[in-house]
Amino acid sequence: MASPKKKLQGLVAATITPMTEHGEINFSVIGQYVDYLVEEQGVKNIFVNGTTGEGLSLSVSERRRVAEEWVTKGRNKLDQVVIHVGALSLKESQELARHAAEIGADGIAVIAPFFLKPWNKDVLINFLKEVAAAAPALPFYYYHIPALTGVKIRAEELLDGIQDKIPTFQGLKFSDTDLLDFGQCVDQNRQRQFAFLFGVDEQLLSALVMGATGAVGSTYNYLGKKTNQMLEAFEQKDFSSALNHQFCIQRFINFVLKLGFGVSQTKAIMTLVSGIPMGPPRPPLQKASREFIDNAKAKLKSLDFLLSTDLKDGNFESCS
Numbered sequence: 001m002a003s004p005k006k007k008l009q010g011l012v013a014a015t016i017t018p019m020t021e022h023g024e025i026n027f028s029v030i031g032q033y034v035d036y037l038v039e040e041q042g043v044k045n046i047f048v049n050g051t052t053g054e055g056l057s058l059s060v061s062e063r064r065r066v067a068e069e070w071v072t073k074g075r076n077k078l079d080q081v082v083i084h085v086g087a088l089s090l091k092e093s094q095e096l097a098r099h100a101a102e103i104g105a106d107g108i109a110v111i112a113p114f115f116l117k118p119w120n121k122d123v124l125i126n127f128l129k130e131v132a133a134a135a136p137a138l139p140f141y142y143y144h145i146p147a148l149t150g151v152k153i154r155a156e157e158l159l160d161g162i163q164d165k166i167p168t169f170q171g172l173k174f175s176d177t178d179l180l181d182f183g184q185c186v187d188q189n190r191q192r193q194f195a196f197l198f199g200v201d202e203q204l205l206s207a208l209v210m211g212a213t214g215a216v217g218s219t220y221n222y223l224g225k226k227t228n229q230m231l232e233a234f235e236q237k238d239f240s241s242a243l244n245h246q247f248c249i250q251r252f253i254n255f256v257l258k259l260g261f262g263v264s265q266t267k268a269i270m271t272l273v274s275g276i277p278m279g280p281p282r283p284p285l286q287k288a289s290r291e292f293i294d295n296a297k298a299k300l301k302s303l304d305f306l307l308s309t310d311l312k313d314g315n316f317e318s319c320s
């Protein structure tokens with residue numbers, strides 16, 4: 001059975017795939033991006049080629065090269081690099097899983113196939129098992145994101161007996177707001193050393209209360225430092241401070257959600273906060289509008305979420 005160096009916990013940034021203005025992958029900034037996550041945001045785990053990374057909009061060969069670049073540039077800097085290898089084609093998914101093992105990734109994750117969909121738990125497990133078997137030495141995570149895949153099989157149901165079928169199963173990345181389902185996943189698997197990684201950044205504190213052992217999300221790219229403060233407060237049982245941090249993060253996410261928020265907007269915000277150009281998204285996604293960027297920038301400033309002093313001004317909203 002696969003055993004990771006240590007359990008995946010804490011914050012995991014769902015990495016963006018940087019692109020040039022012509023829509024090609026901009027590999028040249030990935031080294032700088034690793035340093036930014038570690039040094040400025042205190043985030044040492046990454047989830048590559050997922051939703052935020054536009055993994056399903058990249059070719060298999062691009063996905064392989066992106067994974068390689070993150071593993072290479074993250075060596076001796078990052079704790080864990082998990083590669084999302086989910087695809088509609090089982091063969092492609094297996095190829096990506098094998099490749100992740102070859103390059104020395106720390107784990108693989110897979111979403112449910114979302115075009116010809118599995119119609120029940122056993123059918124889904126069968127697919128996942130075939131992928132996991134292609135990388136038998138790597139920890140395997142199921143990436144549950146029903147709003148995007150349309151596969152509504154409850155995670156609680158899926159986890160029931162999963163290690164009998166997938167011995168390398170190590171945890172769940174849960175990108176859904178159903179805290180009953182999430183809580184039951186934790187409750188029914190207390191004897192097992194699974195990682196329970198929550199994926200709805202604006203609700204992370206509630207998931208911590210339910211037993212989340214970590215979190216994977218897009219906002220940890222640029223709000224990692226702030227979210228780490230919340231995790232520390234929670235760890236120290238300072239729930240009032242933890243709640244203040246969560247409310248503060250919610251104010252930002254709530255603001256951008258109302259403007260229309262997704263991968264394109266994440267790319268624009270990350271460019272703004274980190275100064276590293278993330279470029280446009282790949283079609284069918286479209287660049288974030290100038291209006292969105294200006295509004296998001298003003299909100300980031302007012303919440304004191306901009307780390308760079310030259311982007312700050314004095315009008316902060318109280319976040320304590």
Ligand SMILES: CC(=O)N[C@@H]([C@@H](O)[C@H](O)[C@H](O)CO)[C@@H](O)CC(=O)C(=O)O
Binds near residue numbers: 047
């Ligand atoms: C639907 C979606 O993109 N959800 C994000 C969240 O981090 C999300 O951006 C955040 O909670 C704001 O709503 C992550 O769960 C996605 C993720 O981890 C990934 O990119 O693989």
